[in-house]
Amino acid sequence: MLEVLTNPNGFFKRKSNEDVEFKTPLIIIAILAIVGAISAFIITQSIMGTLPEEAAGFAAIGAAFGAIAAFVMTFIMWIVFSGIFYLISMIFHGEGDFKRVLEFVSYGYIPSILNSLISTYFTSNLYSNIDWATQDPQALQETLLSDPSLQIAGIIGILFTLWSANIWLFAMVHSRNLSVRDGAITVGIPILIYIIYTLYQLRIFGA
Template structure:
């Protein structure tokens, strides 16, 4: 059994055991590491392009920007793990959910497994896109529009949404078991915030590419 194939049975079995953090934390860490690689690549290319224009006293700071960006990416993966869990915990309380926060935190971690595949695909598409981007563009907004208007980045955005919906499917069963809820209430608990986030991403993407 695993949460990708049969999350209902998977979490049902996990409820019979004690709380363990190794695999959920490893899952989130892998997402963070892949995100860190993406952040490092982008920052490295940008810094390399603008380095000749920087004053001497700013070059030392600029050189550590890729490392800082990578560290932030890892931190954000764990931060989002906590935020997703907190949102699910609060919303499920309105639907009569019961159960420990740490159990929900454990189960939510497994829902990040699809994000590993999503991050890998996005990394590949991003690397391909960056190879054809003109980093001499000085206007940050113009650079962002140029990047997001690339067909590969459109594909990356679509892929991210598809895998997020896959994660949401896992999270529904995670909430159902961790918070001892009916499936309908668990679906609302996960569907409301994820649906709003997907809608926000779609609107933001439309405005960026216009």
């Protein structure tokens, strides 16, 4: 399966001759969902350590709900991104079943597992050093956005997203019978929007 990270074109070309299977995709998404849930819990725990004792109980409940939400959202986003790619590929008269798209798109989330671990390290360290109880929302936002660790995590996240995009490109080429050009446009449109939004949030450009 590591071949998909280094040679996605060859990997999906071979997989396209096999029957659709969801065992491996579900394992990939489940691992990412578990990592995301743990990350959400760890980050919330970091915040809890700076809160007054009376607020800690509510934060604990929030940590549990946050972990559950992160787990569920991972599966939802898998389906949503697969659907977006599928719909855009229709412009290029793509041919292929949505189940195949769903299967192949899952492999593009493998880099996200490592990215989630790295992001958790940076954000938990950042959040644990902030006094959440005393800062007003505006000052808190400025503190977060001015911290270089958040921007580093954001840039690393973009790099991993581009890695995923390269995998998704060939996933769409072979699941929807597209040319490389059409596959690049299919994947590139939503990914470009996501990257621009991320850069804006990090204030790397724009105010």
